[in-house]
Amino acid sequence: MKSDDRQVIERVLKGDTDAFNILIREWEKPIFNFILRMIGDRDEAMDLCQDCFMKAYRELKSLKDRDRFSSWLYRIAHNTCLSKIRRDHGKTWLELDPDRGSQPSSPENRIAVEKALQHLPDDQREVVVLKVFHALKFEEIAVIQNAPVSTVKSRLYMGFEKLRSILG
Amino acid sequence: MAHLNDKLADYFYEELPASEMVEARRHVAECGDCRAQIQLFGRTHLALKRLPDAEPPCRVVFTAPERRVRWAILDWRFLAPMAASLAALIIAIMPASTAARAPVPAPVTISAPAPVPVVTQPQAQPIDYDRIVQQVRQSDRAWFADQMAKRDKEIRQLEGQLAYYESYQRTMLKETWQNASTIQLLAQRTASRN
Secondary structure, X not given: OOHHHHHHHHHHHOOOHHHHHHHHHHHHHHHHHHHHHHHOOXXXXXXXXXXXXXXXXXXXXXXXXXXXXXXXXHHHHHHHHXXXXXXXXXXXXOOOOOOOOOOOOHHXXXXXXXXXXXXXXXXXXXXXXXHHHOOOOHHHHXXXXXXXXXXXXXXXXXXXXXXXXXXX | OOOOHHHHHHHHOOOOOHHHHHHHHHHHHHXXXXXXXXXXXXXXXXXXXXOOOXXXXXXXXXXXXXXXXXXHHHOHXXXXXXXXXXXXXXXXXXXXXXXXXXOOOOOOOOOOOOOOOXXXXXXXXXXXXXXXXXHHHHHHHHHHHHHHHHHHHHHHHHHHHHHHHHHHHHHHHHHHHHHHHHHHHHHHHHHHHO
């Protein structure tokens, strides 16, 4: 949570709707990247990112603890992704490259890791993304996933284990 | 202290309580198994962490939804049927009221003539044209200032968008170059394999 967020939230709640764009500018990229890594499609991720901010604006009044805006926003993004994943159940966005015998070079490695990430189960991928790329605490992820901290940790271990097995 | 086991992630991300962290560091310094596990965990973390963040393909700009007019009842869609029903009601009432009024003879009453009221014409006030012109000018000035502020805001927004699209274009160009080099590399590898 950036220190200014609380003040900006106060301004938005007092009717300064333009101030909401300040929050968007600050959180657009992290939220977009979180959704992109969960969904795996740029255009879909952009649409869901917009939906996420619309929901956030509509429900801003319900945010009790204004210091927890980031966790709250990630929770909305989590719900948005979950709805999308449930709607598109069965679709796969990226296919795993079967050829992974040789030690990959850097650009190849990047592609391989991105693909491997898409092959994790949704709940494990979410923990991995929130922990590694967004540096959230285990407690925060537990709130977002509405799961015990121990479950979150075991999802991270299982996710890492599966990534290692895919990447070889 | 026993092996880290399920506290490995807490140790790696430094989320253990301070006292446990000190103990864990001491243990890891002595325990080869735990060090190996931490290295393995760290390699997976780093492989992921190296992935670059993507730039959003376009910028989300929030515009506040327009407020609904409180007196929506004054909308023509509501006024037209209201006027029609009012007209129908008047037509229905009018003959009945005139019929009721006609046959009744007016009662004759005799009374003293009422005193004629003295009507005094109000004195004509001089029209202060200067004041009116001044008021109109003031309201015009306020309107123009408001319009100018709106246009300025729009220009600022457009400038921001332009800057964003320029930076996005640069990023895309960079990504294209990166992709091209990746393709070249893959082609070279395929050629060397063949």
